Amino acid sequence: xxxxxxxxxxxxxxxxxxxxxxxxxxxxxxxxxxxxxxxxxxxxxxxxxxxxxxxxxxxxxxxxxxxxxxxxxxxxxxxxxxxxxxxxxxxxxxxxxxxxxxxxxxxxxxxxxxxxxxxxxxxxxxxxxxxxxxxxxxxxxxxxxxxxxxxxxxxxxxxxxxxxxxxxxxxxxxxxxxxxxxxx
Numbered sequence: 001x002x003x004x005x006x007x008x009x010x011x012x013x014x015x016x017x018x019x020x021x022x023x024x025x026x027x028x029x030x031x032x033x034x035x036x037x038x039x040x041x042x043x044x045x046x047x048x049x050x051x052x053x054x055x056x057x058x059x060x061x062x063x064x065x066x067x068x069x070x071x072x073x074x075x076x077x078x079x080x081x082x083x084x085x086x087x088x089x090x091x092x093x094x095x096x097x098x099x100x101x102x103x104x105x106x107x108x109x110x111x112x113x114x115x116x117x118x119x120x121x122x123x124x125x126x127x128x129x130x131x132x133x134x135x136x137x138x139x140x141x142x143x144x145x146x147x148x149x150x151x152x153x154x155x156x157x158x159x160x161x162x163x164x165x166x167x168x169x170x171x172x173x174x175x176x177x178x179x180x181x182x183x184x
Contacts, residue, residue: 024154038135042128046120047094051077053128055087056096056121059111066112069102073111080164096120 020026039050048056058064058076068076074084088111091097096117102108113121136144155162 035132035135038131039128042131043124046124048124051079051083052087052091053124055084055091055111056113056117057125057128059097060113060121060125061118062122064113067110069105070099070109070111074164078162078164083164091117 020030036050039053043050043053054077055073056064058073059066059068070084070088071081073088074081077084077087079087088097088099088109092099095114097111098114099109099111102110136147139147
């Protein structure tokens with residue numbers, strides 16, 4: 001790994017001859033790409049996406065929260081309610097998840113895995129955990145825990161910035177992306 005100093009006080013790190021700026025957003029994006037690829041590889045044979053598997057992880061009966069309301073599931077996933085609705089429908093069409101009306105609030109939907117979903121989750125979960133562990137094997141055990149602790153601290157202290165859809169371009173009244181040019 002080689003660090004190249006730039007004219008601004010931000011260094012760029014070369015990884016396999018690919019420059020990565022040494023700023024949180026660039027590092028977080030690359031780390032997310034790596035984690036997401038590992039997660040995708042773990043669930044690809046089952047025809048799932050990492051986010052679909054994340055839904056299964058949150059609502060499984062062993063260590064998840066079955067019968068969670070769809071809006072609370074969206075918050076846990078860190079995605080908007082529309083995306084959550086699409087994920088739920090996709091898993092429902094695969095007969096892996098079911099939803100039912102909440103008896104105390106008929107507007108709310110409760111989400112849980114079907115038997116088939118529970119069986120598939122039990123099969124995939126160990127594979128996914130191995131993939132996650134392998135990502136951090138480049139670190140010593142104490143460093144792994146420290147990295148996770150530091151990431152959690154940054155997330156907790158900046159939770160006000162965790163808004164699903166933040167950074168997307170706004171759409172106009174016709175549903176088209178607003179491509180206004182910035183003044184130069």
